[in-house]
Amino acid sequence: MIQPHGLILAGGRATRMGGGDKGRLLLGNRSLIARVIATLAPQVDRLALNANGDATRWSDLRLPVLPDTAPDHPGPLAGVLAGLDWAAGLGCPHIVTAAADTPFLPPDLVPRLLAAAGPSGLALAATQEGAKTWPQPTFGLWPTALRDDLRAALATGTRKILHWTDRHDPGLAVFATTPWDPFFNVNTPEDLVRAEAMA
Template sequence: MPVIQPHGLILAGGRATRMGGGDKGRLPVGGRSLVERVIDRIGPQVDALALSANGPPGRWADLGLPVLADADPDRPGPLAGVLAGLDWAAGQGRPHIVTAAADTPFLPPDLVPRLLAAAGPTGLALAATRDDDRVRPQPTFGLWPTALRDDLRAALAQGTRKILAWTDRHEAGLALFPTAPLDPFFNVNTPEDLQRAEDLACG
């Protein structure tokens, strides 16, 4: 049976407080914005792509992607974005989505197949790295089955906010990625991170 390629969702809802606010995904790195670099990386791995972001959707119009706002007015973090993506994919008859953060310009080019291979018994999987024998989950990079969307909706209504608090309950598998020569999940949180990304992109 052929593998059904997932839809992809870029999580762009962060407030970028350490960068002075605004849409962090718009910051330039090597002549292209962070979010454009993420699109370049994950786009070929999925069969459709959307952006999770709140506020006026028109500011993302140049990307040509559907913009999904959180259904919950309280905007309780990335899990709310994941839920919006699951509802979007379920409406199109898709069995799962893969998520990636908008501030990670070097994400793995094989993220999706490795997440699919690592799926746990419920179909969930998260990316992870190993550092000095310690496994570090990368919770904004995951494979999420649409069949669990109502469970996630209920968990959000009950106050769950941390991704791992929910994924641990559903036995998420882990797809391990090396961190050498570069951590593929390096993300831009500070001006220093932005300069490092620039150096890496142009090096």
């Protein structure tokens, strides 16, 4: 199987953090996004960043910067679509996505998503707490074959990831939450304090 390309989703507005690029926040001596890159890059063939606004602010990362192609920044699905179009242009049949503000990303995210792929080729990460399974929809394996379906869904107002993925019978790669949640994301200053304690 062709190794997926990777896409880091950094297109949000970080309103709960007061704006700016959350991925640039420091955790210890490294930024959140540097930690994500260090974990995801070895698992994929190529890596790109989904971000809006002035792309030159990311030039130090030496990654392709893919802005949303859907108007009005409709959320992470628009970033996924930008990544799917990029990968399709390079002849890659799928991408794996991860959020820029998740410093404890699993080092086996990609192989486990590939193993969990559903009939459409789609898979989402999930966590389990007791008998309950919680999808982590910004961490997924996305086939480029579904990009036109996603484009049409965005054009007709679909915004929530699970509203779209549920139509395509995704597989789930379930990860443990001990000793911590590997998909813990930094949304608020309080979350950053928690992440510092976890690190």
